[in-house]
Amino acid sequence: MQARDETGAYRVSIKTAVxxxxxxxxxxxxxxxxxxxxxxxxxxxxxxxxxxxxxVNLAVGxxxxxxxxxxxxxxxxxxxxxxxxxxxxxxxxxWVGGFAYVVADAADLxxxxxxxxxxxxxxxxxxxxxxxxxxxxxx
Amino acid sequence: xxxxxxxLRAERAWTQADLAQRVGVSRQAINAIETGKFDPxxxxxxxxxxxxxxxxxxxxxxxx
Numbered sequence: 001m002q003a004r005d006e007t008g009a010y011r012v013s014i015k016t017a018v019x020x021x022x023x024x025x026x027x028x029x030x031x032x033x034x035x036x037x038x039x040x041x042x043x044x045x046x047x048x049x050x051x052x053x054x055x056v057n058l059a060v061g062x063x064x065x066x067x068x069x070x071x072x073x074x075x076x077x078x079x080x081x082x083x084x085x086x087x088x089x090x091x092x093x094x095w096v097g098g099f100a101y102v103v104a105d106a107a108d109l110x111x112x113x114x115x116x117x118x119x120x121x122x123x124x125x126x127x128x129x130x131x132x133x134x135x136x137x138x139x
Numbered sequence: 140x141x142x143x144x145x146x147l148r149a150e151r152a153w154t155q156a157d158l159a160q161r162v163g164v165s166r167q168a169i170n171a172i173e174t175g176k177f178d179p180x181x182x183x184x185x186x187x188x189x190x191x192x193x194x195x196x197x198x199x200x201x202x203x
Contacts, residue, residue: 076164
């Protein structure tokens with residue numbers, strides 16, 4: 001977010017970061033709509049409204065992915081390295097932890113079902129912690 | 140990889156933020172380069188060399 005030179009790279013970097021934040025909020029809002037809309041905002045026996053909410057969530061999610069790619073491209077190579085390290089750790093934790101849970105569950109070692117929503121939330125938390133560690137390490 | 144970025148910057152009384160602005164990278168990137176925690180790409184190394192009026196091999200040294 002701090003790449004800057006006379007060519008205006010700093011402004012581009014800030015702009016892409018703001019857009020990413022806005023897309024993140026928009027995606028979270030559409031996710032909440034798809035989750036809580038049936039029953040709260042419309043009759044849960046209305047599948048058309050629920051499908052529309054899911055489709056909107058997917059469309060906004062694609063927008064979020066594009067915004068994240070643009071945000072990455074606007075970073076300097078060092079910031080990209082920190083983000084790449086964080087994505088690597090998050091993916092690794094998700095991959096290893098996810099499959100460990102699957103085999104533990106298959107072997108009846110897990111007494112309770114974990115909500116699938118915990119998984120992306122865990123990835124997000126791991127990603128944010130690793131970004132923070134990376135920034136502190138190279139302060 | 141070792142380098143003389145910190146010395147050359149100090150000679151000019153520039154802060155890390157000043158140098159970062161001139162090179163077009165973040166201040167953290169300059170800090171990481173100076174402390175040897177991060178090796179810059181060739182384009183950034185060339186920009187640094189040009190800015191300090193040095194050849195790349197006078198600015199960066201192989202550890203081996």
